[in-house]
Amino acid sequence: MKEKNNIFKQIDTMISVVALIVLICITFIGVVFRYVLGTPFSWLEEVQLALIIWIVFCGGRYAFETNSHVAIDMIYDMFPNKGKKVLLMIIAVVVTVVLAFVCFYSIDYIKIMFQYSISTSILSIPCGVLYIPIPVSCILMMIQYWINTKQELKDLDKNTNEKMDKNINKNTNKNIKEEV
Amino acid sequence: MQTYIVLIACVILLLCLFFRVPVYISVFAAALTYFLFQTGSSPAIIAQRIGGGIQSIPLLAIPFFICAGIFMNSSGVTKRIMNFCNVVTKRMTGGLGQVNVLLSTLMGGLSGSNLADAAMEAKILVPEMEEKGYSKEFSSVLTATSAMITPLIPPGIGMILYGSIANVSIGKLFVAGIGIGVLLCISLMIMVHFISKKRGYQPATKEKQDPEEVKSAVKQAILPLCLPILIIGGIRIGIVTPTEAGTVAIVYALILGIIYKELKMSDVVDGLKESVATTASIMMIVGGASAFAWVLTKERIPQQLTEVITSSISNKYVFLIIVILFLLVVGMFIEGNAAMIVLVPLLAPVAQAYGINEIHFAMLFIFVMAVGGVTPPMGTLIFVTCGVTKCDIKAFIKESMPFYIMLLILMLGIAFIPALSTGLVNLVY
Amino acid sequence: GGKEKDKKVIHIQIAYENNTDEPLSKACEKWKELLEEKSNGEFQVDLYPSSQLGTKNDIINQAIAGDSVITLANGAFYSDLGVKDFGVVFAPYLFRSWDDIEKLAQSDWWEKQEQNVKNQTGLTIVGKNWHYGVRNTLTRKKVESPSDLKGKKIRVPSNLLQVDSINALGAAATPMSLGDVYTSLQQGTIDGLENPITVIESGKYQEVAKYLLLDAHIYDLTTWCCGDEFYNSLSEKQKKILTETCEEAGVYNNEIVEKAEAQSLEELEKEGVKVQEVSDEEKDEWEKASESFYKNAEKKYGWTPNLIETVKSIIKE
Numbered sequence: 036m037k038e039k040n041n042i043f044k045q046i047d048t049m050i051s052v053v054a055l056i057v058l059i060c061i062t063f064i065g066v067v068f069r070y071v072l073g074t075p076f077s078w079l080e081e082v083q084l085a086l087i088i089w090i091v092f093c094g095g096r097y098a099f100e101t102n103s104h105v106a107i108d109m110i111y112d113m114f115p116n117k118g119k120k121v122l123l124m125i126i127a128v129v130v131t132v133v134l135a136f137v138c139f140y141s142i143d144y145i146k147i148m149f150q151y152s153i154s155t156s157i158l159s160i161p162c163g164v165l166y167i168p169i170p171v172s173c174i175l176m177m178i179q180y181w182i183n184t185k186q187e188l189k190d191l192d193k194n195t196n197e198k199m200d201k202n203i204n205k206n207t208n209k210n211i212k213e214e215v
Numbered sequence: 216m217q218t219y220i221v222l223i224a225c226v227i228l229l230l231c232l233f234f235r236v237p238v239y240i241s242v243f244a245a246a247l248t249y250f251l252f253q254t255g256s257s258p259a260i261i262a263q264r265i266g267g268g269i270q271s272i273p274l275l276a277i278p279f280f281i282c283a284g285i286f287m288n289s290s291g292v293t294k295r296i297m298n299f300c301n302v303v304t305k306r307m308t309g310g311l312g313q314v315n316v317l318l319s320t321l322m323g324g325l326s327g328s329n330l331a332d333a334a335m336e337a338k339i340l341v342p343e344m345e346e347k348g349y350s351k352e353f354s355s356v357l358t359a360t361s362a363m364i365t366p367l368i369p370p371g372i373g374m375i376l377y378g379s380i381a382n383v384s385i386g387k388l389f390v391a392g393i394g395i396g397v398l399l400c401i402s403l404m405i406m407v408h409f410i411s412k413k414r415g416y417q418p419a420t421k422e423k424q425d426p427e428e429v430k431s432a433v434k435q436a437i438l439p440l441c442l443p444i445l446i447i448g449g450i451r452i453g454i455v456t457p458t459e460a461g462t463v464a465i466v467y468a469l470i471l472g473i474i475y476k477e478l479k480m481s482d483v484v485d486g487l488k489e490s491v492a493t494t495a496s497i498m499m500i501v502g503g504a505s506a507f508a509w510v511l512t513k514e515r516i517p518q519q520l521t522e523v524i525t526s527s528i529s530n531k532y533v534f535l536i537i538v539i540l541f542l543l544v545v546g547m548f549i550e551g552n553a554a555m556i557v558l559v560p561l562l563a564p565v566a567q568a569y570g571i572n573e574i575h576f577a578m579l580f581i582f583v584m585a586v587g588g589v590t591p592p593m594g595t596l597i598f599v600t601c602g603v604t605k606c607d608i609k610a611f612i613k614e615s616m617p618f619y620i621m622l623l624i625l626m627l628g629i630a631f632i633p634a635l636s637t638g639l640v641n642l643v644y
Numbered sequence: 645g646g647k648e649k650d651k652k653v654i655h656i657q658i659a660y661e662n663n664t665d666e667p668l669s670k671a672c673e674k675w676k677e678l679l680e681e682k683s684n685g686e687f688q689v690d691l692y693p694s695s696q697l698g699t700k701n702d703i704i705n706q707a708i709a710g711d712s713v714i715t716l717a718n719g720a721f722y723s724d725l726g727v728k729d730f731g732v733v734f735a736p737y738l739f740r741s742w743d744d745i746e747k748l749a750q751s752d753w754w755e756k757q758e759q760n761v762k763n764q765t766g767l768t769i770v771g772k773n774w775h776y777g778v779r780n781t782l783t784r785k786k787v788e789s790p791s792d793l794k795g796k797k798i799r800v801p802s803n804l805l806q807v808d809s810i811n812a813l814g815a816a817a818t819p820m821s822l823g824d825v826y827t828s829l830q831q832g833t834i835d836g837l838e839n840p841i842t843v844i845e846s847g848k849y850q851e852v853a854k855y856l857l858l859d860a861h862i863y864d865l866t867t868w869c870c871g872d873e874f875y876n877s878l879s880e881k882q883k884k885i886l887t888e889t890c891e892e893a894g895v896y897n898n899e900i901v902e903k904a905e906a907q908s909l910e911e912l913e914k915e916g917v918k919v920q921e922v923s924d925e926e927k928d929e930w931e932k933a934s935e936s937f938y939k940n941a942e943k944k945y946g947w948t949p950n951l952i953e954t955v956k957s958i959i960k961e
């Protein structure tokens with residue numbers, strides 16, 4: 036189960052990493068072909084713009100896993116522990132709702148792109164394909180956010196504030212004082 | 216018009232932002248609110264606007280320079296450059312802080328992307344600064360604020376956009392940009408000097424430079440120091456575009472890592488994973504911000520506000536002040552270049568009617584829009600820097616106060632002393 | 645008076661990439677005026693210049709997704725959307741004057757293409773008489789003959805036909821977003837670009853490239869299109885107003901484009917650009933040089949057999 040979970044967890048990140056490697060390579064090789072050989076790739080821009088979508092959205096969930104997504108915790112910090120718990124749940128619901136809508140509408144958009152078989156000019160890559168990572172990523176980010184929230188709630192229970200999260204809550208002293 | 220929906224969207228944006236909803240979700244939520252309640256557009260367009268905001272060639276500099284920064288750290292390049300910088304700036308108060316400012320100015324010559332610059336320096340410089348005793352907040356604020364220099368020093372997308380929209384010579388704007396960029400650079404260096412002195416960051420040593428020490432530092436750093444030369448040279452000779460320069464930095468860092476035998480395969484994989492996470496977190500905000508800017512543009516909010524403002528002013532100086540305030544507010548919600556496309560055609564003719572020099576007004580406009588990157592709530596530079604350094608945003612904003620005052624003084628200076636913008640241009644042309 | 649109140653106001657957005665100082669944008673202002681006036685206020689029109697709502701591709705996709713947006717699209721674009729034959733209008737040197745291509749636009753062949761656009765793409769063409777401009781070439785080094793162009797990196801929009809036609813001349817077509825062109829040209833990453841003179845002047849490229857070749861490789865006749873969903877929501881009368889005003893504004897556009905091109909040319913010369921005229925005989929030479937574009941074109945671009953001959957015979961009629 037755990038093993039399976041791991042593969043499931045890594046596959047999107049790996050797609051994103053591979054897309055990044057390809058992006059770096061074709062851009063660099065593109066320079067060589069244009070400057071040294073004088074034969075620029077006419078398809079370069081198209082592929083670059085396709086890859087960036089894949090990099091960003093396939094990496095979106097992993098960014099949650101590593102706490103790379105920024106949030107402003109100014110007001111959150113002022114809440115007592117109980118309030119924080121409630122707020123965490125509300126935020127998780129907001130995140131879920133927003134991602135669900137974006138997921139739904141991006142599927143809609145992909146459908147339209149396929150319906151009229153719209154594709155890029157030079158390589159004829161279907162535009163719908165470019166956007167496939169968006170709905171998938173939305174669902175994965177949703178799941179990951181709940182995992183994060185669960186962890187945070189646990190941490191709040193344990194009352195070990197310094198463990199909370201690297202990018203959140205530096206005000207350990209204040210919180211401990213409140214608890215005492 | 217569906218202005219009231221946009222108003223609700225703005226409220227939702229602020230609520231989400233301040234109640235710890237991830238920034239990109241907050242922006243998505245604001246755009247989504249509009250698409251759900253408006254009539255006339257298919258909500259499916261939100262997917263395209265988010266995707267379209269990310270799909271931009273100049274923005275590719277962001278993943279490239281993030282990745283380059285990460286590889287420079289793990290390949291031992293950063294260590295050697297920092298050692299060199301420490302030796303050279305030994306007699307300067309706040310040496311690494313000065314390096315931070317100068318590096319952005321240098322980066323300005325090769326990249327137009329302030330976000331790419333901030334992400335890279337947050338990655339390579341901030342940890343070093345913290346080690347030397349600078350606070351995390353100060354290091355982050357300095358990195359974000361100095362990244363404002365990057366789009367001012369040519370090449371800069373903002374100046375190209377402005378020039379082609381308002382029909383001003385881009386060459387002249389580039390020259391004027393150097394002036395303003397250097398002005399900001401010097402102001403920040405003075406700032407770093409005084410703050411470092413007060414807080415005792417890296418006090419200057421009185422001891423003379425030891426030639427042997429310098430020599431060994433140079434020797435160690437000689438290959439890494441070739442990188443800026445390689446990149447700037449590559450751009451100036453026309454081998455690479457500013458966007459592609461990032462890949463040259465990546466490849467060079469990898470090669471040096473192999474030469475120094477400090478780069479393990481696992482470092483490369485970890486570095487790539489980290490690049491992907493950072494890129495995703497930054498670009499999703501960029502995509503969301505672009506979707507929200509689209510909403511505002513489509514509903515003609517900036518256009519309407521401009522009309523209200525310009526119709527009620529009679530004096531050139533009042534106009535300049537109002538423009539500063541107006542652009543600051545706009546900059547809080549819309550990313551600089553998107554705002555420029557909408558507002559320049561509306562404001563530039565008014566400025567001209569008041570007899571304001573076109574270069575002067577352009578520089579004021581570009582500078583104030585750049586300030587929007589470091590002001591809450593939608594300061595993209597804040598999010599990028601804090602995303603990398605994990606600095607608390609509250610602490611960041613508190614630490615920014617003296618910098619805001621400095622920026623305000625600079626804005627007023629640029630507004631009321633036209634020579635700051637036009638002086639260099641008159642000298643060259 | 646009472647009737648007026650029942651009227652449902654229809655919002656139309658006209659979106660394009662050109663800046664407000666270009667003739668096309670001024671003609672759009674005229675079109676907006678006409679639309680609002682002739683519809684008695686039923687139409688409320690907003691203009692979005694300078695790609696404010698996104699790139700050309702973005703806006704087209706928005707239109708297809710059901711937004712009430714009208715935008716520019718040319719033959720190369722429709723060809724990408726699947727109406728392959730329409731791409732022929734971007735064949736280099738096939739047309740030698742506006743008359744040539746306008747003759748084609750009045751033909752049954754064109755009518756059929758428009759029908760294909762309607763059937764295949766989810767778009768409807770509302771106007772076809774707008775001159776976008778004559779596409780010429782601006783370079784950093786002097787170009788007089790096809791052999792001068794050999795190996796030169798020329799920026800083209802990211803579409804197959806323009807890439808191929810520039811490559812056919814022996815140059816190296818370099819698709820690049822317009823935002824990168826100024827710097828790339830300044831630093832020599834690319835050697836030139838092709839576009840109508842008015843667009844060149846608006847982008848200030850003359851500051852960094854000083855040779856203009858008036859090769860007129862394409863007479864860029866552009867069309868306005870909107871999404872089917874929006875178009876079908878209009879009444880017959882409204883549809884008529886839309887197409888009629890588009891044509892009227894188009895006539896105005898063509899007048900001011902011609903004037904603006906002359907003015908831009910003067911401006912470029914004033915800024916030190918060396919202008920190289922291309923005579924009809926020289927154009928024959930250029931057409932011959934682009935021979936490899938035409939070789940196997942029908943197969944390469946999915947055209948119906950003998951398309952070039954068909955078009956040529958329509959022009960000659």
Ligand code: NA
Nearest residue numbers: 315319358361
């Ligand atoms: Na910096």
Ligand code: NA
Nearest residue numbers: 323326368370
């Ligand atoms: Na720059």
